[in-house]
Amino acid sequence: MLQRPRGTRDFLPAEMEQRRSVENAMRRIAHTWGYREVCTPTFEELELFTLRSGEGIIEEMYVFEDKGGRKLALRPEVTASVLRAYVNVGKTLAKPLRWYYFADCFRYERPQKGRYRQFWQFGVELIGQDTPLAEAEVIMLAQDLLSASGITFTLHVGHLGFMRALLGGLAPEDQKKVRILLDKKNYDGLSAFLSSRGESGLSDRLTALVECRKLDDALAITGDMPGKERIRELFSILDQAGVPYTLNPGIARGLDYYTGMVFEAFAENLGAENQVAGGGTYRLAHLFGGEDTPSCGFAIGFDRVMVARGDIPGTPAVRVGVAHTPDARDWALHVAAAFRSAGILTESDLSGKNLSQQIASISRNADFALIIGRREQEKRSVTLKDLRSGTQKELSLAQAIAEVNGDDSCR
RNA sequence: GCCAGGGUGGGGUAGUUGGUUAUCCUAGGGGACUGUGGAUCCCCCGACCCGGGUUCGAGUCUCGGCCCUGGCCCCA
Incomplete structure (x- = not known):
């Protein structure tokens, strides 16, 4: 008997009804915030993704050549496509642009709980506005969307500025190594590495920063830093709005194109793959031939939301x-x-x-x-x-x- | 790519030291029955993940692969 490809799923009506109900709830929320849907191609030129993330990701993508010899790839995520579309056809629209998408993505990875080779993302991009209020809006929208989906989750908000303030003196290569060590909580390795670079004093400050959960404490560790007032304003907005978040200066998101605020959301009872959303402030448009444009956005792992949510029977129609x-x-x-x-x-x-x-x-x-x-x-x-x-x-x-x-x- | 545990009809299962035609439940289909309920009776459908090996004989032992479930790695 023919089997479906590894890492893919068939959805029968009962499950599709649940998925659509959550999807529609998310669409409604995005709509009420003034976000409008965009749709980009399922496949793109391979270069779009390597420009963004480097050649390394080819290993984890569905890459193919079409009959005209073009190098193409099934989209592994949607942000690159949305920003490409913005540069191609959206740059004359009045800013800011509030866009959302619901789309399937493809990654060639080992399937496990909450990780499939075809998976769906609900994402949001706020393009062309570079203010603390814009960053706060995106976080609050994420909060709203995840709440509407009916899961319990925790929201961690950080800012790359903290880490940059401490790592500014290191070579870019070394910065990356430090971030990896921090992310794995390998503090002994971190200490040893920094000693070898003659920066032994940094280790304690970094580990303190990563564990830090209060803004004043974090700023005390970093000392005076660029953008300090702006960071204060962002978190002040979140506090005023009553957003239930945890400050987490350790979020690095591993990526070079994030420029400031970064955040992640984690759900309970999901096992190893418990991150249900992630995003932040970034700059990508210039990579695709557009003007340098500040943007802010995130993607929700829709399938993980559905797993975390469990079976919630809807009310059947008469x-x-x-x-x-x-x-x-x-x-x-x-x-x-x-x-x-x-x-x-x-x-x-x-x-x-x-x-x-x-x-x-x-x-x-x-x-x-x-x-x-x-x-x-x-x-x-x-x-x-x-x-x-x-x-x-x-x-x-x-x-x-x-x-x-x-x-x-x-x- | 790595580690562990798995794979028997659509779903759930039994299968002894290797030994007839592979068990049971459920789901599905058909028939009996032309103005009123899920019934009943009868019938049907349908499985040992795939391939090699050992053996007189493999669902059972063995090797390889595929797939699933966790975890590692990665996570745009």
């Missing part, structure tokens, strides 16, 4: 099944059409079996049965049977629709 005798087919079709026009989920029995069997079949998954036989057809009426109470009555079409809709609104 369902109506239509049973009919062969001589009443035309009236039955008319009745079904009228119910659907009224917005009611209406399934016609297609089997042509006798009424008894049709009703038996309908009663397995519907709330009401409509029974349409010659009697009803002649009187232009319907027999509506409430399958939960077992009661039934013969009604006009309009009355029956009102009855079912009334029941629906009580749910």
Whole structure:
């Protein structure tokens, strides 16, 4: 038997309904913040991604050549595409741009819990505004979106300025090594490494900074630093707005294109892959041939949100099944059409079996049965049977629709 | 790429020291039954992940691969 490709999934209706319900909740939230959807190609020129992240990522991408010999890649994330689109077709729009996307991405990695080779991201980019308020808005929107998804999570907010203030004296290569050691909490290794660079005093200050959870303490460690007032303002906005965040000066996000604020969100009960969102302030547009443009954004790992959320049964729509005798087919079709026009989920029995069997079949998954036989057809009426109470009555079409809709609104 | 544990009908399972036609539940389909309920009866569908090896004989032992689940690495 043919198997689906490794790291991909099939979603059956029950799961798709849950996914769509969360997706729609996120869309609604983004909409109320004034963010509008964009859609970019599923595949892009390979260079778009190597420009952003270096040649190393080719190993972890789906890369292919098309029939014209172009080097292409399935998108491993969407931010690069969105910024490319901005440079290509969006740069004359009035700033700031508030954009969001919901898109599947592809990475060639070892699948595990919350990690698949095809996965979905819900992301937001705020382009062309470089203020603490803009950064705060993006964080608050992330908070709003994750809350709406129904998961419990913690939000960690940091700023690259802290670490830069301490590491400024080191060569870029050494800075990277330090960040990796810090990220792994390998403090002995860190201390040894910094001693070898004649910076032994830095080690304690760095570890203190990474563990630090109060802004004043962090600033005390870094001393005077560029952008200090701006950082104060950002966190003051978050405090004023009551955003439940944890200060985490240790977030490095490992990437060179982040320029200031960075944040991550972690969900419970997700195992090793518990990060459900990440983002920050960055600059990318100039890499793709545009003007240097400040941007801020994040992506939510939609599949991880769904795993963290667990099964939350939705309220099923009221369902109506239509049973009919062969001589009443035309009236039955008319009745079904009228119910659907009224917005009611209406399934016609297609089997042509006798009424008894049709009703038996309908009663397995519907709330009401409509029974349409010659009697009803002649009187232009319907027999509506409430399958939960077992009661039934013969009604006009309009009355029956009102009855079912009334029941629906009580749910 | 690395480590560990797994893989028997669609789902869940039994399968003894290797030994008939692989068990049971459930789901699905069909029939009996043409104006009223999920019933009943009968029938059907459908599995040992794939390939090599050992053996008279492999679901069972062995090797390789694939896939799944955790974890490591990575994480744009």
